[in-house]
Amino acid sequence: xxxxxxxxxxxxxxxxxxxxxxxxxxxxxxxxxxxxxxxxxxxxxxxxxxxxxxxxxxxxxxxxxxxxxxxxxxxxxxxxxxxxxxxxxxxxxxxxxxxxxxxxxxxxxxxxxxxxxxxxxxxxxxxxxxxxxxxxxxxxxxxxxxxxxxxxxxxxxxxxxxxxxxxxxxxxxxxxxxxxxxxxxxxxxxxxxxxxxxxxxxxxxxxxxxxxxxxxxxxxxxxxxxxxxxxxxxxxxxxxxxxxxxxxxxxxxxxxxxxxxxxxxxxxxxxxxxxxxxxxxxxxxxxxxxxxxxxxxxxxxxxxxxxxxxxxxxxxxxxxxxxxxxxxxxxxxxxxxxxxxxxxxxxxxxxxxxxxxxxxxxxxxxxxxxxxxxxxxxxxxxxxxxxxxxxxxxxxxxxxxxx
Numbered sequence: 001x002x003x004x005x006x007x008x009x010x011x012x013x014x015x016x017x018x019x020x021x022x023x024x025x026x027x028x029x030x031x032x033x034x035x036x037x038x039x040x041x042x043x044x045x046x047x048x049x050x051x052x053x054x055x056x057x058x059x060x061x062x063x064x065x066x067x068x069x070x071x072x073x074x075x076x077x078x079x080x081x082x083x084x085x086x087x088x089x090x091x092x093x094x095x096x097x098x099x100x101x102x103x104x105x106x107x108x109x110x111x112x113x114x115x116x117x118x119x120x121x122x123x124x125x126x127x128x129x130x131x132x133x134x135x136x137x138x139x140x141x142x143x144x145x146x147x148x149x150x151x152x153x154x155x156x157x158x159x160x161x162x163x164x165x166x167x168x169x170x171x172x173x174x175x176x177x178x179x180x181x182x183x184x185x186x187x188x189x190x191x192x193x194x195x196x197x198x199x200x201x202x203x204x205x206x207x208x209x210x211x212x213x214x215x216x217x218x219x220x221x222x223x224x225x226x227x228x229x230x231x232x233x234x235x236x237x238x239x240x241x242x243x244x245x246x247x248x249x250x251x252x253x254x255x256x257x258x259x260x261x262x263x264x265x266x267x268x269x270x271x272x273x274x275x276x277x278x279x280x281x282x283x284x285x286x287x288x289x290x291x292x293x294x295x296x297x298x299x300x301x302x303x304x305x306x307x308x309x310x311x312x313x314x315x316x317x318x319x320x321x322x323x324x325x326x327x328x329x330x331x332x333x334x335x336x337x338x339x340x341x342x343x344x345x346x347x348x349x350x351x352x353x354x355x356x357x358x359x360x361x362x363x364x365x366x367x368x369x370x371x372x373x374x375x376x377x378x379x380x381x382x383x384x385x386x387x388x389x390x391x392x393x394x395x396x397x398x399x400x401x402x403x
Contacts (some may be wrong), residue, residue: 003061003356005334005356006330007101008327009272009324009327010321010323010361011272012358012364012367013278013319013369014318015319017284017314018316018317018319020282020316021261022315024253027311028256028311028312028316030216031217031219031312032253032254032257036218039150040087040091040221041222043094044087044091045102046113046116047116047147049080050139053084054136056068058072058342061338064127065356067359067371070187071375071377072342072352072380073223073377074380075223075379075381076348076380076382077304077383082136082138082139082350083139083383083385084381085203086140088137088217089122090219092144093145094144095150095215096127096212097124097127098265099124101115101120101124115148117286120233124148125151128196128199129151129200130153130155130198130200131200131202132182132189133182134159134299134301135156135160136385137216138154138156138168138169138175138383140175142171144215145171145172146172147174153198153370154173155175155177155185155188156175156176156185157181157184158177159182160212160298161298164385165177166314170184181211181294181301182293186202186204191338199212200212201216201241201341202382203244204305204309205306210308214308217246217309220250221250225254227279227377234264234396236264236369236376237267237355237368238252238264238378239321239351239352239354239376240252241269241297241351242270242302242313243270244309245309246349247304247381248309248311249339252317265318265359267321268313268317268320269321269323269353269354270321270322270323271295271296271323272295272324273292273295273301273358274289276289276298276302276303276305277305278320281320282320286304286305286307288303288304289337296325296329297325297347300350311324318364319367328350332390332394333393333395335349343383343401344382345382345384346386346393348379351379352380358370365398383398389403
């Protein structure tokens with residue numbers, strides 16, 4: 001291999017509960033299913049500006065890593081919001097408003113198009129939605145709220161950058177900054193919603209609140225649906241950044257549901273400060289990570305697994321991997337200098353960083369069965385959401401890299 005990539009610390013475990021031959025069962029279908037995907041596809045593809053995000057062939061990097069192919073799903077192009085999140089947060093806002101209109105009118109079958117075109121604006125304008133965020137999810141909820149015409153209040157924690165806060169406020173949301181972690185902000189959003197009569201649009205679930213977070217995950221599944229249309233040959237490996245687990249569960253579920261035992265090996269990726277999935281799979285039960293969980297990969301700074309995602313990933317993920325913040329920075333630079341050059345944000349490159357780290361370590365390579373026949377898919381889950389951070393790490397503005 002000719003790849004110049006530093007040897008950085010990492011951890012890798014097999015998931016003790018994984019059953020590669022298991023069918024996609026009732027427990028999983030209760031969270032994500034074909035009918036839910038069809039509804040997400042119907043709604044989201046009708047939004048202004050919808051287009052499948054590109055799947056980029058990183059053939060040169062694949063050769064350097066000694067694998068057959070490497071495909072990078074570039075979510076930085078999604079609806080101009082620079083991340084995959086609109087698929088989930090904005091879709092869940094629309095589903096919330098459909099339910100609100102149905103309750104107010106007594107009608108059972110509300111056409112989502114009538115939400116989008118303003119037919120029910122008098123009802124929609126009286127709804128307030130709220131969410132907690134590290135940045136991208138709140139921006140998605142705010143964007144969806146503006147598109148559909150409801151009020152939006154977003155809670156952020158003290159570690160969220162001013163640029164990410166401004167990006168949320170730009171869509172007309174009221175942004176409230178709190179002390180503590182992302183998980184503290186989640187709890188505060190639920191508490192305030194109960195007191196004010198608002199609707200929470202969370203990207204995580206404690207197991208009691210399931211409707212909106214399930215909508216969020218079902219929207220994310222459209223990303224995998226696009227992959228099935230874009231891939232010529234089925235992948236052998238998925239490296240998926242976890243966070244609370246919503247996106248990883250949605251992508252893993254769609255491949256599991258459609259491919260069964262032939263599904264790709266799925267590796268969950270996290271920063272070491274916030275490795276709640278690594279710890280939980282290791283323990284066999286959801287295990288929160290406490291203390292300072294802030295990472296350079298800010299969108300993955302989550303200390304607690306979503307219980308909806310747990311229903312899919314606890315039996316469905318094959319392995320979990322912890323990567324160093326420095327690996328994300330190296331990967332951002334590597335992508336920017338690649339052929340073709342690609343803009344990848346801090347959290348967006350985590351899956352690729354894990355692949356490179358594993359593929360350049362003989363023991364990890366063997367453990368994950370990475371070889372010359374491997375066909376790997378990674379999700380570039382965000383672009384340069386924080387331009388100042390991107391320029392500091394890469395040394396070049398994102399628009400010059402993209403050009």
